[in-house]
Amino acid sequence: MEQKDIKSVIGRETLPKTITVEQGQLQFFAKATGASDKLYWDVEAAKAAGHPAIPAPPTFLMCLDSLCPSKEASILAYLGVDIGKILHGEQRFSYAEPIYAGDEITFTSVVLDAYDKKGGALQFIVSEAQAVNQNGKTVGTMTNTLVIRN
Amino acid sequence: MTAIKYDTLSVGDALPDHVTGPISRANLALYAGASGDHNPIHIDSDFAKKSGMPDVFAHGMLSMAYLAQLITNWVPQTQMREYGVRFTSITPIHATVTCKGKVVEKYEIDGEKRVKIEITAEVDGGVNTLMGDAILALD
Numbered sequence: 001m002e003q004k005d006i007k008s009v010i011g012r013e014t015l016p017k018t019i020t021v022e023q024g025q026l027q028f029f030a031k032a033t034g035a036s037d038k039l040y041w042d043v044e045a046a047k048a049a050g051h052p053a054i055p056a057p058p059t060f061l062m063c064l065d066s067l068c069p070s071k072e073a074s075i076l077a078y079l080g081v082d083i084g085k086i087l088h089g090e091q092r093f094s095y096a097e098p099i100y101a102g103d104e105i106t107f108t109s110v111v112l113d114a115y116d117k118k119g120g121a122l123q124f125i126v127s128e129a130q131a132v133n134q135n136g137k138t139v140g141t142m143t144n145t146l147v148i149r150n
Numbered sequence: 151m152t153a154i155k156y157d158t159l160s161v162g163d164a165l166p167d168h169v170t171g172p173i174s175r176a177n178l179a180l181y182a183g184a185s186g187d188h189n190p191i192h193i194d195s196d197f198a199k200k201s202g203m204p205d206v207f208a209h210g211m212l213s214m215a216y217l218a219q220l221i222t223n224w225v226p227q228t229q230m231r232e233y234g235v236r237f238t239s240i241t242p243i244h245a246t247v248t249c250k251g252k253v254v255e256k257y258e259i260d261g262e263k264r265v266k267i268e269i270t271a272e273v274d275g276g277v278n279t280l281m282g283d284a285i286l287a288l289d
Contacts, residue, residue, distance in 0.1 A: 025184070032177070032184035033215040034170060037222065049226075058218040058233055059211055066186030083189050084201030088210040092234030092282075098227075143234075149202075 004079050006123045006148075012075060012111045019068035023101035026054045029063065056099035061131055061140050062091065064099075065107050075111065075125060081148055089124060089145035097139045104134040112143075123148040154225050156256065156263040156288040163253045165267065168220035171246030173208050178243070181212045208241035213249075213271045213280050220249040220269065221284055231264065235271075235282030245273040254283070262287050 023043070030041040038045035039055065046054045056064070076086065099105065109129035116123050129142045178192050187209055190197040198206045214235055221230060241247065248271065255266035264287050271280040 028180075029184040029215075032180035033212065033219070035219065037219075055227060057215065058222065058227060058230055059215050062211060063185040063187075082201075084191050084197060086189065086191075087240075088237050090234070090236045091211070091214060092232070094232045095230050 006079070006114045006116060006125070009075050009079065009111045009114050009125060012078075014070065014107070014109045015072055016106050016108050017068045017070050018104055018106040019064050021056055021064065021099060021101050021103045021105060023054055025063075025067070026056060026060070026101055029057065029060060033057070051098070051100065053100040053102055056101075056103075058093065058095075059091075061093060061099065061105075061142055062144070064105050064131070065109075065129055065142070068105075068107060075127070076146075085149045087147040087149060089147040090143070091145070092143040094141045095139075096141075097133065097137050099131075099133070099139050103139075105139065106132045121150055123150065154288060156265065159253055159256065159265060159288070161253050161256060165220055165224045165251035168216065168223060168249040169246065170216045170219075170249075172244045173212070173241065173247070175206065175243065178206060178208060178212070181209055185209065185211060187211065203240075205243055207243060208245065210237040210241070210280065213241050213247050216247050217249045217251075217269050217271050217280060217282070220251055221267070221286070224251075225286055225288065229287045230284060231287055232285040233282070234284075235269070235280040237279065238281055239273075239277050239279045241271075241273055241279045245279075247279070248272050251284075264288065 027041045039049045111127050113126040125146045127144050131139050133139050182193050195206050251267045251269040253265050254268045267284050272278050
């Protein structure tokens with residue numbers, strides 16, 4: 001498939017999508033990352049540390065975004081990019097409210113920028129996602145730069 | 151864990167290193183499932199080779215999770231305000247990841263005492279794989 005012009009994705013917004021933060025997924029993530037702090041997988045330890053439930057660790061917001069089914073094609077699918085050519089360039093989080101097991105998180109995102117380097121040998125897509133919980137509070141913002149190796 | 155206090159910290163102070171690894175193929179399979187990042191380049195060596203890589207390599211976000219542990223081993227997560235990295239090199243399979251951090255700035259904003267820490271992850275041989283910073287609120 002012919003790749004579309006990278007600039008055509010600038011300003012592209014995604015439809016809102018919502019996912020429930022599952023305790024089992026948080027426990028699975030704790031295991032997969034070798035978390036040593038019990039509060040990330042033991043409900044009683046989380047409560048003893050003052051949390052209402054197991055908290056989502058600092059990078060889990062991105063996982064929720066990945067795990068959440070979407071009704072529309074991803075930007076990469078739209079562009080016709082082979083997943084084997086993707087690298088992660090940059091990732092940034094800002095945190096406003098904690099996220100806990102049982103929360104419902106709604107994501108919306110927009111492509112802030114897209115550009116070529118090295119005569120198109122490398123292409124970059126910069127997206128920003130907002131995450132809002134079931135109470136309408138923003139829990140965090142993510143900025144993500146993907147790199148396409150052509 | 152002794153609470154880290156703003157007043158007793160100085161610019162240049164280091165966080166205790168956090169070392170994880172070596173990263174196995176099983177680690178990557180588990181991380182793929184736990185994170186929702188199912189890109190086969192991290193879990194299928196046939197696919198990785200077809201994509202021009204010598205083998206599977208670790209998710210950058212796995213190392214970012216390790217770097218987050220460096221921070222949350224030091225201060226509670228509720229004190230994190232921002233956290234960002236650049237992925238500067240691929241983390242090869244079987245790598246041991248060493249996470250390091252140091253205080254680079256102390257300031258007050260909106261009545262909150264904050265420190266900025268500079269953080270890096272490196273693999274065997276001292277190659278930097280992630281470089282970034284985090285903003286933490288302290289008492």
